[in-house]
Amino acid sequence: MCGIGGFFQINNRFDLNKISGFFKEGLIHRGPDVQDHWVSEDGNILIAHTRLSILDLSVSANQPMKTEDGKIVLTFNGEIYNYAEIKKELCNLNKYNWFTHHSDTEVILHAYEEWGIECISRFRGIFAIGIWDQNKETLYVVRDRFGVKPVYYISKPDHFGFASELKPFFKINNTLKLNKNGVIEYLTSRGSIAPNTMIEDIFKLDKGHYITIKKNKLNNNFETKFTKYYDLNNNLPLSSFDFTNKTRILEDLEEQIITSIKYRWISDTPVCLFLSGGIDSSLIAAISSKLFKEKVHAFTVGLPGNINDETSYAKMVAEQYNLDIHILNFSQNPLNDLNEWLYVNDDLLSDPAAFAIFHLSKEIRNKGFKVVLSGEGSDEIFAGYDSYLQYYSNSKRYKNNRLLKNIFYHLYSVHCKRNIESYYEKNTGNKVYFGAAHLQTMLSLKNLFTDKKALDNYFLWNQQFFEKRQNDHSIDYALKYDLEFRIPNDLLLRTDRATMAYGVEARVPFLDHKLVEYAMSIPYFYKTGKNFDTTKLILKELALKYFKPEFVYRPKQGFPIPVNQWLLDENVISEFDNYIGERKIDCLNYDYIRKIYQRHKSKKDNYADRLFNIYLLEKYIRFWGIS
Incomplete structure (x- = not known):
């Protein structure tokens, strides 16, 4: 529906009109119809919006949207599908004047007035929301239950910003540094996992969460509180x-x-x-x-x-x-x-x-x-992937084999021997489930990534998620992991x-x-x-x-993208060879990359997905000037 953004600061350090330009420039493709922003009288609060008009196309439904007294300001991306039912409930209260015909944005505004931030539990839809409440001197930033709509944020003692994409923050902070934790997740799962992004000090709000930001008047710093308002496990089984x-x-x-x-x-x-x-x-x-x-x-x-x-x-x-x-x-x-x-x-x-x-x-x-x-x-x-069935089979074998359990718990040591890891992977698969589309095994990831401490932390993080869900059947566990x-x-x-x-x-x-x-x-x-x-x-x-x-009942085919053919293009090969020679990313083992790339080019093995993943990372850091 739109692009949203906001900035909350102490002591007028930043020029918010200038920052509003960063939001407009970085998010205009998300909202090409109308771009607008609101700045508080004291110059410390900015709420920005770029609109893609879909529901209630009138000017009165433009954003940022304010209450009649101007005390609550809202920016919203998404759709509230049950807005009509909620509006009917609010109309029955006879408390609110309505200035749009059927805008779901106005429904959010009045729902917040009536029920506070807990109103989000009533919404059936996709949403990323920023709400400034002058009465409470509080900013709320919300992401929907399953993360359909993205929200990113930066958080420092004297300022906080949020946006639908990272680009506005690239303008605010001109020095961009690669986040190693995000890189590990990217190499394994195709993308970074909330709260990480690929960039240090820029974060992704996790699905089903909202942030509360307010100023601590004693030390003149911001306090941020993260609340998980939705957990699928708390709603199962029906x-x-x-x-x-x-x-x-x-x-x-x-x-x-x-x-x-x-x-x-x-x-x-x-x-x-x-x-x-x-x-x-x-x-x-x-x-x-x-x-x-x-x-x-x-x-x-x-x-x-x-x-x-x-x-x-x-x-x-x-x-x-x-x-x-x-x-x-x-x-x-x-x-x-x-x-x-x-x-x-x-x-x-x-x-x-x-x-x-x-x-x-x-x-x-x-x-x-x-x-x-x-x-x-x-x-x-x-359960639409064959990998779920394979994971069940591997888990069953693992569960009944005490020796393999002992091997598994020693995998986290950076000194563990390759033959044990290899035996583990051949006989059990990844008990630490990396997802239906994971690109790396434990062994290949250890060969590729040189920061062993960060790598061990990543494996442990996966294991901790497993331990929280170990009473689930392995099929249900794998589905929940991917969700x-x-x-x-x-x-x-x-x-x-x-x-x-x-x-x-x-x-x-x-x-x-x-x-x-x-x-x-x-x-x-x-x-x-x-x-x-x-x-x-x-x-x-x-x-x-x-x-x-x-x-x-025909066999599932997936989407047959010809990645291997793309990577064997002469221009791509030449470019990739240069990237391997330059060795710009210090946490990658370029000797290992060169080895699998040579085997891939000679068609001895197929490493297309892994090499495609690395190639895009090399292009990404050069395009954005990331150190």
Whole structure:
């Protein structure tokens, strides 16, 4: 929907009108329709906004938005899908004057007046919010339950800033230094994990959290408090549904998905769909076409000549449900011109699918759409990856083998021998689960990353998460891990950056919090089968209501991005060779990188994903001038 920003300082150290320019310049692509800001009379508070007009297109719905007395100022990115129900509840109180027709921003404003910051628990939607309350002399910064909308912040004793992206902070602090903890996470998981970013002293607000910032008048410094207002585990399992009857589960599941899609179709501008031809996006398309009278537009990426190209399946869905399908063939090598992509992806991410979404989003905006529905989250709540089944198998073997347990607990020592690590990995896989799309094993990460202390801390951090969830079944544990880390720090980030680069808002029906709570309450064997030999079983059985069995039960292909082909481009090879020779990143083992790169070029092994990850990191530090 928008770009948001704010700055809170003590003693007028910074020129807030100048900083407001940093916010406008760095976030205008997120909100190309209107840019505005508000500065307090004392010059210590700035609230900024760049608007993408989607709901209530009138001038009165512009932001920052203030209460009538000007004491509360709001900047908001996202959508509150149940705003009409909340507004009705507020109207029944007869306490508030309404100056917009149907702005969800104004609903947030009055909801805060009525219920305080606890109002966010009533919201069903995607949101990043900044609220300045003059009465309390307090700033609140909020991120939604699953991290659909990003929030970054800087925090010092005499100033605090927040924004939808990092770029405004790059202007405020001209000296950028690589964050080693973020780099470890990036090398393993494709992106840094909250609260880390790739840059030291710039942080990512974790999903389901809000920050309270107020001035301590005794020492004239800021106090910041972090509150976790939503925890999925505290909402599981749901007790109001019957999870013993599969027929009832299918009925309730369909109702949850339909409700979620209805909410996400609320807009004053046209809505369209991403359609890959897979089960998730195809189900959204089928249900949408049945729910709404207008013709549904669907956008698909084609990969000409790729044996795994799924456009034929997307065409089948379009023909069956009378969709207007737009196919964008993606054949060029994006690595030959990365400047525009690197500018948008200031919190670096190496998910190859981001490039396809990036180019598709440009086409969507060119066709006049500002809202697109996407299928992210389905695999993580319905067990859609083979890696979940493999993790179950490995965990079962590990659980029954005392020797392997002992080996595992010695893995954290930087002096442990490679043969023990290798034996562990061959026989158990990573008990410290790195996620469905992890790039590195423990052994390869230790070969690649030279800061062993930071590396051991990263392994221990993973283990600590496991110990908190060790009573979960291994399938449920793996799903929760990816919901906790992969969803907000990879899948949702790639979609947000790619779509908002062109002023398009992505909405994700499968990550409606009511639907997630329902899906995560479904027993795991309805997702994997009792023999743990299938993926996404319950969703596939629901899909049979809309598609033929041969469509539903075909093998999962994923998105076949030709990363290996990109890396073997002559220009890329020459550039990568120079980067390895320059050795700019002191925590990387360039001898190891050169070794796997040579094996990859000679086609003895395939290290495409790992090398792509490293190559983008090298490009990133040069583009932004990071030391």
